[in-house]
Amino acid sequence: MAWVYLLVAGLLEIVWASAMKQSHGFTRAVPTAIMVVTMLGSFSLLALAMRTLPLGTAYMIWTGIGAIGAFMIGIWLFGEQTSLMRICAAALIASGMILMKMSGE
Numbered sequence: 001m002a003w004v005y006l007l008v009a010g011l012l013e014i015v016w017a018s019a020m021k022q023s024h025g026f027t028r029a030v031p032t033a034i035m036v037v038t039m040l041g042s043f044s045l046l047a048l049a050m051r052t053l054p055l056g057t058a059y060m061i062w063t064g065i066g067a068i069g070a071f072m073i074g075i076w077l078f079g080e081q082t083s084l085m086r087i088c089a090a091a092l093i094a095s096g097m098i099l100m101k102m103s104g105e
Contacts, residue, residue, distance in 0.1 A: 002051065002053045003049070005048045006045070006065075007065070009041075009045035010061065010065025010066055011065065012041045012045065013063075014070055015042075019038065021078065046059075046062050049062075056100075057100055057101075060096070064096065065097075067093055068094055
């Protein structure tokens with residue numbers, strides 16, 4: 001169950017990061033509220049996952065999901081630049097997450 005908590009926490013991290021971008025420096029109420037609620041949910045689920053998963057594994061997977069997800073949302077929704085080097089950087093993050101999971105607990 002810890003891995004499910006961690007996956008959902010990572011997905012919520014993508015939502016709150018995207019909402020933070022949409023809040024325009026916390027000047028727009030709805031995106032700011034979405035950011036706060038999803039941030040609290042993400043942190044809470046991360047804490048639940050850390051009850052059984054090692055700190056390093058849980059935190060690395062959580063931030064990796066958020067980083068890669070925010071990278072993809074930035075490209076797809078916000079028209080951010082894509083380049084071979086940026087894609088390779090995201091692939092390195094993903095490969096690190098895979099290696100961390102494969103290394104066991």
